[in-house]
Amino acid sequence: MSKEKEFVKEIADFETDFPQWYTDVVLKAQLVDYGPVKGTMVxxxxxxxxxxxxxxxxxxxxxxxxxxxxxxxxxxxxxxxMKEAEHVEGFAPEVAIVTHAGGEELSEKLVIRPTSETIIGQMYSKWIQSYRDLPVLINQWANVMRWEKTTRPFLRTSEFLWQEGHTAHATDEEAEEETIKILHLYEEFARNVLAMPVLIGKKSEKEKFAGAIATYSMEAMMKDGKSLQAGTTHFFGHNFAEAFNIKFLDKDGTHKYVSTSSWGASTRLIGAIIMVHGDQRGLCLPPYVAPYQVVIIPIAQHKSGVLDKAAEIKANLDKAGIRVSLDDSDNSAGWKFNEYEMKGVPVRLEIGPRDIENGIVTLARRDNGEKQTLPIDSIVEEMPKLLKQIHDGMYEKALNFMNSHIKQVENLDELKKTVDDGNFALTMWCGDRECEDKIKELTNASSRNMPFDQTPVGDKCVCCGKKAKHKIYFGKAY
Amino acid sequence: MSKEKEFVKEIADFETDFPQWYTDVVLKAQLVDYGPVKGTMVxxxxxxxxxxxxxxxxxxxxxxxxxxxxxxxxxxxxxxxMKEAEHVEGFAPEVAIVTHAGGEELSEKLVIRPTSETIIGQMYSKWIQSYRDLPVLINQWANVMRWEKTTRPFLRTSEFLWQEGHTAHATDEEAEEETIKILHLYEEFARNVLAMPVLIGKKSEKEKFAGAIATYSMEAMMKDGKSLQAGTTHFFGHNFAEAFNIKFLDKDGTHKYVSTSSWGASTRLIGAIIMVHGDQRGLCLPPYVAPYQVVIIPIAQHKSGVLDKAAEIKANLDKAGIRVSLDDSDNSAGWKFNEYEMKGVPVRLEIGPRDIENGIVTLARRDNGEKQTLPIDSIVEEMPKLLKQIHDGMYEKALNFMNSHIKQVENLDELKKTVDDGNFALTMWCGDRECEDKIKELTNASSRNMPFDQTPVGDKCVCCGKKAKHKIYFGKAY
Known part of the structure; x- marks a missing residue:
């Protein structure tokens, strides 16, 4: 067996064992390693x-x-x-608790933040006095901790990194508007940075955040047809304002509760990228988040002039703000091809003695395997265009995949078959928790979200057959 | 009393009550607030x-x-x-401990990282196999936790933010070279970014990091003549490699321990900025880290055209990459002058109806109060130069202050008087811990560091009078 084939063989089969493929890829591409404490990742x-x-x-x-x-x-x-009743119910079971510090037992136990609504609410109650202080629009980049039973790198780990926005407004309307605005920000980010199409909409009561009046989400479809909730925004109304006594003196001279929101996206997004774009050869990274957008592989690098020219091209791309790596190691060109395909580098640039003679290089796209030759002089000018083409191509491909895996269904059998076959089911729902629970029990699919465009695709609930209230996506989920 | 005077009065006297001045400034300028848990800051x-x-x-x-x-x-x-004997001694007393998580008592208690040598050492032992894997040069931006008895915002808080570099090398020489290289990086950063002169050198055995063979530091002089350790680098030799079994197969076919280093700088640097550059009117921020480098204050802003012109200037500065704020609030110009002086904005740009007629603006420097007028057309071109001048001027001023507050001393009486008067003492020391402890007891000054230039300033130890081994700085410290 050739070295190249051996190499690929080390990754589990993409089609038949997607979960193991995922684990193999994140470890082999050196994205993560397991930390010493169960459920943690490096x-x-x-x-x-x-x-x-x-x-x-x-x-x-x-x-x-x-x-x-x-x-x-x-x-x-x-x-x-404990101050917000639903919040404690949602988070208390999974917090990590500090009982001792500085050699002494603490008089009150402390939790490592699972999310920061409570502590930020406490500070906002101190900072906000008047309508002049509003809106408060603050974001935080931080680590958070949720003790989960089953963990997987990026997708569900006891500690993860994220951003959490926390805002306070004079009215409910403004606060809810904020959650919609940020949801669209997330969607635009997913599309234009991660080349990832998403479905945005409102979560059901069952699936909303602990303490929220409404939760909105973006859901991305992984290549196994399962959904990954990739970002959420929450409208709290007065829930946290009442719990933490966050009031302001309004223009009319009366004291009112503020209305708050929060929203977050996390290192989960890396898991999404892997499962939206990856393939049997490994990672396929969208150009705008790839650590290296281009890798230069010298061919016959011992021959005079090859490494010099490769270094010159690298320097020129560096200067143009392209993230580029040059692999001049002793490994064979074939080994390098596999290595950087596995690592998902968007563009491979090959240059050998004959290319130099002819004043050209060969470029290979990771996303679709296409090759082209290019005059050396035009690399710097062409590369941003090529990266954009790759990005657009990846988005298009993912969008087609998603659209072709969304099926309208009208009854439970269809729903079950649809999600079992690796699709999302688009259907109508009466809005009752009972039906949602029953669907989950029978099909293992959960409600994902209700799109803003509620043009009906039927009039009866997929489960109970009664009058439907909502158009909604169901799917298996990470 | 005028509103302006009242305003200033809210900050304690800089000369007579520096500690309270510090607290007043950090709170009033809204740099921080106290968190609900003792010793934490927002x-x-x-x-x-x-x-x-x-x-x-x-x-x-x-x-x-x-x-x-x-x-x-x-x-x-x-x-x-527990694996590195000195490390546990240094850090165990001040760690916060997690005993419960996910609703259960943990089988092994966990500490919130006070620093990451141990967990990173554990991972390096897995990742490093061969000389080809070396050097490993990794940095981390993170929060860490050390449960301190006495805390002050930025200077000493139970949680703080920092970067911690952790490197592994084939030889001790390379590892120690790394610590010196980063120490110089820190010094250059302090000078060119924070406008802050520092003294770099080697720490005494007593003051070194728990588990290090050698610690190097940069020490900055605060305006009360006390020292703030503003960054440290540590050479570990094989200490952590042995504790965590980090070995590599060398070119000669034998397995060897790697040699490691670590280095860190933290949110303490913000405390340093405040106390190196601040004055009675509040903060004075170095331009390259100021959130706003320029604040535009419209004069008679209700007059037609003033706000439009102010907004135009702001847009032009924005475009040129200058961080600029426009205060068009209803507060009086006098109130605004005080507010932004207190917040330390490097340049105040005043523009009123008469200025617009004349095509000029007035610029006022926060660092030295100098004013100048400038044609509106040349603001964008001149501003980077002005910011550079301010930076240079602030550095020069701080350097002169520091140099004029370093005194050579030859005996304990001189040393005590020198540090009591708000200076660093430069002196000779025998190298014995006993003398270092005695000096601390008698003068409340600790050894800061030993400069690389060891040209002697005497031949006897300042304490015991025996033959001196080291030239060293002593000072009171934060």
Missing amino acids: IRPYGYAIWEAIQKEMDDRIKATGHRNAYFPLLIPYSFL | IRPYGYAIWEAIQKEMDDRIKATGHRNAYFPLLIPYSFL
């Missing part, structure tokens, strides 16, 4: 560089909409968690 | 924006020297801490 440099690119792009968008970053403490008094 | 948007600027500049430098970022778990098994 994000290795290659994985963290993706996160840094995500952070940069997301942070720019968050700031462009008037939000500013801040940092709130990791440790929250346990009593804070 | 970093508010204005403070966090300084940290973001620090991160950006520091991160660029760390990456330019070949390091990559990664992320390691927050929670460390307690047993890891």
Whole structure:
């Protein structure tokens, strides 16, 4: 067996064992490793560089909409968690608790933040006095901790990294408008940065955030047809304002509760990228978050002039702001081809003695395997266009995949078959929790969200047959 | 009393009550607030924006020297801490401990990282196999927790933010070279970004990091003559490699321990900025980390054209990459002058109806109060130069202050008087812990560091009078 085939063989089969394929890819591409404490992950440099690119792009968008970053403490008094009834029910079972510090037992136990509504609510009650202080638009980049029974790198880990926006407004209308605005920000980010189509809409009562009046989500379809909730925004109304006594003196001279929102996206997005774009050869990274957008592989690199020319091309691309790597190691060109395909580098640039003679290079696209030759002089000019083409091509492909895996269904049998075959089911629902629970029990699919466009696709509930209230997606989910 | 005077009066006297001045400034400028758990701080948007600027500049430098970022778990098994004898002694008393998670008592208690040598050592033992894997050059931006008895915002808080670099090398020489290289990186950063002169050198055995063979530090002089340790680098030799069994197969076919280093700088740097540059009117921020480098204050803003012109200037500065704010609130111009002086904005740009007629603006420097007028057309071109002048002027001023507050001393009486008067003492020391302890007891000054230039300033130990081994700085410290 050739070295190349051996190499690929180390990754489980994409079609028949997608979960193992995922695990193999995240470990082999050195995105993560398992931490010593159960359920924790180490994000290795290659994985963290993706996160840094995500952070940069997301942070720019968050700031462009008037939000500013801040940092709130990791440790929250346990009593804070108790102040909002639904919130404590949702999060208390999965918190990690600090009981001792500085060599002494603490008088009140502390939780490591699972999310920061409570501690931020407490601070907002101090900071907000008047309508002049509103809106408060703050975001935080932080680590959070949720003790989960079953964990998988990026998708569900006891500790993960995320951004959490927390805003306070004078009216419910403004607060809810904020959650919709950010939902669209997330959608635009997914499309234009991750090349990832998503379905946005409102969560059911059952699936909403603990303490929210309404939760909105973006759902992405993985290549196994399962859904990954990739970002959520929450409208709280007065729930946290009442729990933490966040009031302001309005223009009319009366004291009112503020209306709040929160929203978050996390390192889960890296899991989404892997499962939306990957294939049997490994990762396939969208250009705008790829740690290296281009890898240069010298052919016959021992021959005079090859490495010099490769280094010159690298320097020129560096200068143009393209993220580029040059692999001049002793490994064979074939080994390198496999390695960078597995690592999902969008463009491979090959250059050998004959290419130099002819003044050209060969470019190979990771996303569709297409090759082209290009004059050396035009690389710097053409590369941004090529990266854009790759991005657009990846988005198009993922969008087609998603659209072709959404099926309208009218009864439970169809729903079950549809999700079992790796699709989302688009259907009508009466809005009752009972039906939602029954669907979950029978099909293992959960409600994903209700799109804003509620043009009906029927008039009866897929489960009970009574009058339907909502158009909704069901799917199996991570 | 005028509103302006009242305003200033709210900050304690800089000369007579420096500690209270510090507390007043950090709270009033809204850099921080106290968190609900004792010893924790909330970093508010204005403070966090300084940290973001620090991160950006520091991160660029760390990456330019070949390091990559990664992320390691927050929670460390307690047993890891025990593996390096000195490390556990140094950190065990001040860790926060998680005993319960997910509703259950944990079989092994976990500590929230006070620093990450142990958990990173554990991962390196897995990742490093061969000399080809070396050097490993990784940095992490993270929160850490050390339960301190006495806390002050930025200077000493139970949780703080920092970067911690952790590197592994084939030889001790390379590892120690790394610690010196990063120490110089920190010094350059302090000078060119924070406008802050520092003294770099080697720490005494007493003051070194728990588990290190050698610790190097940069020490900055605050305006009360006390020292703030503003960044440290540690050479570990084989200490952590032996504790965590980090070995590699060398070119000669034998297995060897790697040699490791670590280095860190934290949100303490914000405290340093405040106390190096601040004055009676509040903060004075170095331009390259100021959240706003310029604030535009419209004069008689109700007059036609004033706000339009102010907005135009803002847009032009924005476009040129200058961080600029326009305060068009209803507050009086006098109130605004005080507010932005207190917040330390480097340049105040005043523009009123007469200025517009004359095509000019007035610029006022926060650092030295100098005013100048400038044609509106040349603002964008001149501003970067002015910011550079301000930076240079602030550095020069701080350097002169520091140099004029370093005194050579030859005996304990002189040393005590020198540090009591708000100076650093430069002196000779025999190297014995006994003398170091005695000096601390008698003068409340600790050894700061031993400069690389060891040209003697005497031949006898300042304490015992025996033959001196080291030239060293003593000072009171934060």
